[in-house]
Amino acid sequence: MGTIVCTFHAGAIARDGVRRLEAALRRVYRDELGQSARVFWYELPAGQAFTAGQPSDFTYLLVEVADGLENARRERALHAFANELATSMQVAIDRVMVTVADHSVFARFLGAYRERIRPRSRPWFLATTVLGLLRSRRRDGYLALRTNL
């Protein structure tokens, strides 16, 4: 199973819109990459994102795929994800950034994020992250990661 992480701006999508977009992203993953995927969501509060030094309205998608995916298939997937995101969010395609990364590089990002947490806080961090995911799944119907702790 692959993983997709979508980072969007608070208020850019309603909760039911997130659920619809999640279904669409999972469908794209299945169609383009032949597997199921789980989707995690980061909702950025205003003032926490910049592009070219100015407040940003970009939406970011990081997609994990198996190592060694051939270029043509990766490029098709990039276009399919970007088109789906732009259409579902009703934004221009140049306002989305999509990365389709091999599992090993995706793992390097996750490793770097985990590494930044103080070792003795990692059990607490993991437990509260899992609890937060379960709560958001029950309350909102999707897996929301906490942007601010």
Next chain:
Amino acid sequence: MPLYNLACRRPLDPERRRAIANAITETHCAQTNAPADYVNVLYFDGYPLKSGLEIDMVGGVRSDGDRTPEGIERLRVALHDAIARAAGLQTSQVKVALVGVPSSWVMEGGHVMPPPGSEAEKRIDARRKK
């Protein structure tokens, strides 16, 4: 791309965030000749960072084309210094890690990213500036 993800021990005030984002953008562009439009900076607050750290940044950067491992390390060091200066911190209170990503794995601005320094990148830049 690049996408710079900053975890902060405590929330920064809006002016400080903007100053750091500008410092990152200017440093990235000066070191790589990339256009500023490609530089994205995200903040995440309240992280229990390793002892002594106030800001920990993980950046995803293109690592092919005219970029060498030495050039990416120079970028990392320059970003480290720039963030510390803009944040008013000691360099020991800031950590920067970069993860290299091939250009063809990224779609931004409506097109798959070309390798840095390539003719394709120059064409895209020229089109964007029109």
